[in-house]
Amino acid sequence: MSPLMIDRRKLFTRALAFGAVSTLPGCNFDHPNHPDIADQVLSAMSRWNDEAQGLLFDRHTLAPTFPASAITRPARFNAFYDISQAPQVNPATWQLALTGRVGNKTPLTLANLRAMKQQSQITRFVCVEGWRVVGQWSGVPLGLLLKSINADLNARYVSFHCADGYFTSIDMASALQPQTIFALDFNGAPLTAPFGAPVRLRIPTKLGYKNPKSIVALNVTNSFPGGYWENQGYNWFGGS
């Protein structure tokens, strides 16, 4: 099992303890709802870094791909909960809700997604913590999916909600990057619960927390949607 969860819990406990006893309270995003001046400066700088990354982003720059021999085995589980808590989604009844600036809001089924053109990639998954793994994912290019539901491709954001309550969002330029896919398969087999069954976003141009698992709703919007980790202080763009 991944030591990650423990680390993260420890970090949070530490953050809370730090916030409680520190002589510099608040310089650490420990109370996202009560930002002090340091939090406000850091948030402003983080938004500035979002802009800088948006300018730096080139839709035609591809993330590196790897040979099958480079695939990390066993695959590494990572979430903000233990592997036993991974949401069990019934693939037969699963539907993808479509909201916001989308022409066709009829929910999509797994059969719908399977019927679309699939793309396979062996890419590197880089966690914000610094570790990285290589895996093979295949599924529907998000750009293709967005076009098929007649989404407003000039909208600013695409956001995702997950079966486990996780949520995140990405910029439209990254959504249309050719390697950004709605992954159905992982390492040659349908996704399993710990790795985001039945559908996850695989976006090799962004960090791990921008790759939501077990997606149940997609929203196209112009108002900033934020995200689970991003609202706690992680950089929103999170690009690689």
Place this chain on the structure above:
Amino acid sequence: MTQRPPSRVIHPWPLRLMHWLNAIAIIILIGSGWEIYNASPFLPFSFPPLVTIGGWLGAAIAWHLAAIWLLMLNGLCYLTWGIASGHFRRKFFPLSPRAVIQEVIQALKLHLSHQTGVYNAVQRLLYLGVIILGILAVLSGLAVWKPVQLWFLSDLFGGFFISRVVHFLVMTGIVLFLAVHLILVALVPKVLPPMITGGRLPESATPSTPMAE
């Protein structure tokens, strides 16, 4: 009118300002960088939380990516000013390997004298070295931050993981420089006030090495 003896400033104000801005940026970057390292250590140790900045990974990254702008903008000002004003040319050159070796030997025999306003060969080597380390720190940091968009930098350092290692090694080099820097200031404390006030050097004081100008 009374004529004051002609004198010149040891450290001109742009240098002092940039020195202290750089100090703030470096401390934030090192402290938050240690916290970021702790999230996924690749060596068998972590930095004690007492000396890290941020308290948790998200905040450490926020500090790191905020302070880097201060370091980069201040560093660009410093490089531009250093070249344009002739500061680098006067202070760092000539730099001969022989002089460095001789002065290291002298220093080990505790014979190194401090001459205000003039850098000896060891100082020249250290200051030039830390500027190069600073540039390498920024480049390797960019390679870790953007291995996809800045793939050429990532490739230059040998890929994502090796970029992380290089970034870490460069940090270690800068920390070692800081240790030497602070020890020397502690040994010769009279050098500290001029970095705050500017200080005055009598014009009659002649440097041991001829000036290039």
